[in-house]
Amino acid sequence: MGALMRAYDWHNHPLGDMEAWPLSLKTTLRTILNSSFPMFLWWSESFYMFHNDAYLPALGKKHPDALGASARDMWSEIWYQIGAVAEDIFQNGTQFYAEDMPIYLDRKGFIEETYWTFSYSPAFNDDGQVAGMFCSCKEVTDTVLNQRRLKTLKDVTEALTLVSTLEEAGEKACAIMSENTSDIPLCGIYLLEEDSGEARLLGQAGIMLHETLLERPSLKEQGIADPLLQVLETRKPVLVKYSDLVADKTKLTAEQQDLPVALLPVALPGQSRVVGIIVAGTSSKLDYNTNYEDFHMLLGRQIAISFASVHARSETERRQAYMSEIFMQAPVGITILRGPEYIVDLVNPGICEIWGRTYEEVIGRPVLEALPEVADQGIRELLDGVYTTGVPFVANELLVKLDRNGKLEDVYINFVYQPMRDEQGNVIGIIAVAVGVNEQVEARLKIEAMNKELLATNADLDNFVYSASHDLKAPISNIEGLMKVFVDFLPHENLNSPDLQKVLSLIQHSIDRFKRAIADLTEVAKVQREDNHDVARVNLKQVVEDIQLDFEPQIKEKQATIETNVSPEAEIEFSAKNVRSIVYNLLSNALKYSSPARLPHIVISSELTPEFVILSVADNGLGLNPDDEIKIFSMFKRLHDHVEGSGIGLYIVKRIIENAGGHIELETALDKGANFKVYFKR
Known part of the structure; x- marks a missing residue:
């Protein structure tokens, strides 16, 4: 500015050549020009303007015409605000100081909202008379705007803290934003429905009283598709005119039609989807600069956080309702006992049914007070043990006497006492889960009694079979002896009669069958009465080889192939004769029931x-x-009748192996052979 002042044509200016200027004016100008702080001097009663380089941003487009011009003319747009102050200082030598004072300047082609902190003081000539006004100033527009916008953000945050619905969030946010009309002269918040793709209005404020065109299904016809899609893609604000959003533009004033409006994305950081759009009017008295855009982005982010919180809270409430429903409908009894006095905090119908109490009779009371009849049944001691040690307690079929239906009843319960802990891990209560098992216990006791009775009956049957098998031996032996005596008394010529021989053969065959039946009964009786006595170390490989030798004639007769893969380590603790009986029966059946269509393998x-x-x-x-x-x-059950047999072999095998703690399995298919697997317990 020093060079500009020296080059200025002062000769034709009312102040005249610089050489003729008062020393006081030159001294003051030297001070101003050498300062990096914004300063200016208005000299003479015409307030001719002088200023330094630091003051140029305040002038804007008025530079360089402001140098030497009258402040009354150059600052005509604000003279109504500062003129009287300047005149008073010039006339009376007073001083003036202002902090964060709003001043609306025309320095960028529009009336701009600015804020200043400054002081006016008189400037003196060489005679000590007031000859002008000196100003030291600082623009604080950014500071004031930031404070104002931070307050709006803070108020929006506080207002949205406890909202429960998106509609409430939209209405409250718009109400708060409408309090800052300097930055947000109008506003509307839309939720972009993820499924339908529509924009749903949640709230509006300011002069936004007209139906807007922010409906996604017909964006192309509405003319705002490109700006809106740009917001969705870039996640940054896009400026449009308010008239672009209104269906009936005839309802708008000229000022409203040209009002710049920002379409702001509502999106959470780190998430790709834009969940909403804020239509925010912008001030016609401010540049839409980086600070303004950052304010809008923070506003959109805060509303997005509120949307997310509402959704999370709604989801939490839904889950809580769901869990509460599960709690109330659980097929088991559940209660939460709080503190060392075990106050009943929560109960479901299941536990009330077990206790024989209503909800009102137990809720909020110590459990031992609500159920006084259990005080001397050890329940307190069980609860104390869990509460003090933090170790759960599990009980099965515990008998508790409860006052139900006006009388003490025996109630069998399966239950768990689980310690409930706080965030620090301290036990603060007990969760009890219980199931009444009276029916199961009664059924089990009934089954046990029936089993005991059945065991006694089986024992009697075993004794009967054993006795019968022995008692029948003598009569059949007598019959067989009498038959021999009868034959010996017959004349020799009669013995050669074919008819007599046939009758004698049939009688002998019946006697032999009767003897075999008695022998089988005797064997069954032995198996049922004995308990795997004479246990010894038995090598299965050796037993199989011995039994195979016993069947050598049958093997040759049937041309059978025997493949043996028994491990030498297959040893068991078992009755040797019972092992032989098992192997004998299985190998005998394998040979006996071979298929006529192929050689046995x-x-x-x-x-x-x-x-x-x-x-x-x-x-x-x-x-x-x-x-x-x-x-x-099964005993005496035969499924193939073309060969001889009693039908007790596999029954005996099954009883022997089960009496010793093992079992037998069968894998078979018709005409495909059979595979018997005997599991000897080690």
Whole structure:
């Protein structure tokens, strides 16, 4: 500015050449020009303007015409505001100081809202008379605007803290924003529906009283598709005219039509989807600069956070309602007992039914006060143990006497006492989950009694079979002896009669069958009465080889192939004769029930597991229908009648192995053979 002052044509200016200027004016100007702080001097009663470089931003487009011009003319737009102050200082030598004073300047082609902190003081000539006005000033527009906008953000944040619906959030946010009409002369908040793609108005304020065109299904016809899509894609504000958003533009004033409006994205940081749009009017007296845009972005982000909070709160409430519904409908009894006095905090219908109390009778009371009859039944001690140690307690079929239906009843309960802890891990109560099991206990006791009775009956039956098998031996022996005596008394010529021989043969055959039946009964009785006595270390491989030698004639007769894969380590603690009986019966059946369509092929193998030694006898014989698997192990049950047999072999095998803690399995299919697996317990 020093160079500009020196180059100025002062000769034709009312102040005249610089050489003729008063010393006081030159001194003051020297001070101003050498200062980096904004300063100006208005000299003479015409207030001719002088200023330094630091003051140029305040002049804006008025520079360089402001130098030497009258302040009355150059600042005509604000003279109504500062003129009287300046005149008073010039006339009376007073001083003036203002802080954060709003001044509306025309320095950028529009009337701009600005804020200043400044002081006016008189400037003196060489005679000590007031000859002008000196000003030291600082623009604080950004500071004031930031404070104002921060307050709006703070108020919006506080207002949206406890909102419960999106509509409430939209209405409250617009109400707060409408209090800052300097930055937001109008506003509307829209939610972009994710499913339908429509924009739903949640709230509006200011002069926004007309139907807007912010409806996504017909954006192309409405003419705002490009700006809105730009917001959705860039997630940054886009400026449009308010008239672009209104269906009936005839209802708008000229000022409203040209009002700049920002479309602001409502989106959470880190999320790609824009969940809403804020239509925010902008001030016609401010530049839409970076600070303004940042304010809008923060506003949109805060509203987005509120939307997310509402959604999260709604989801939490939904889950809580769902959990409450589950709690109330749970098929078990649940209660929460708070504190060392075990105050009943929560109960569901299930626990009330077990206790025989109503909700009103127990809620909010110590549980031992609500159920006084259990005070001396050890319940307090169980609760104290869980509360003090923090170790859960589980009870099955605990008998508790409860006052239900006006009398003490025996109630069997399965329950768990689970300690409830706070965030620091301290036990603050007990969660009790209980199930009444009276019916199950009664059924179990009834079954136990029936089993006991059945065992007694089976024992009697075993004794009867054992006794009958022995008692029948003598009569059949007598019959057989009498038959021999009868034959000996017959004349020799009669013995050669074919008819007599046939009758004698039939009688003898019946006697032999009766003897075999008695022998089978005797064997069954032995199996049912004995308890795997004479236990010794038995090697299955050796037993299989011995039994195989016993069947050598049958094997040759049937041209059977026996494949043996029994491990030498397949050893068990078992009765040796019972093991032989098992292997004998299985190998006998494999040979006996071979298929006439193919030569017998029998595989005997073993498998060792940690719990069992498994012996398998598999053949390619007749096999069985899988539906008959259960029948095959029944007493006197035979499914193939073309060969001789009593039908007790597999029954005996099953009883022997089960009496020793093992079991037998069968894999079979009709005409595909059978595979018997005997599980000997190790």
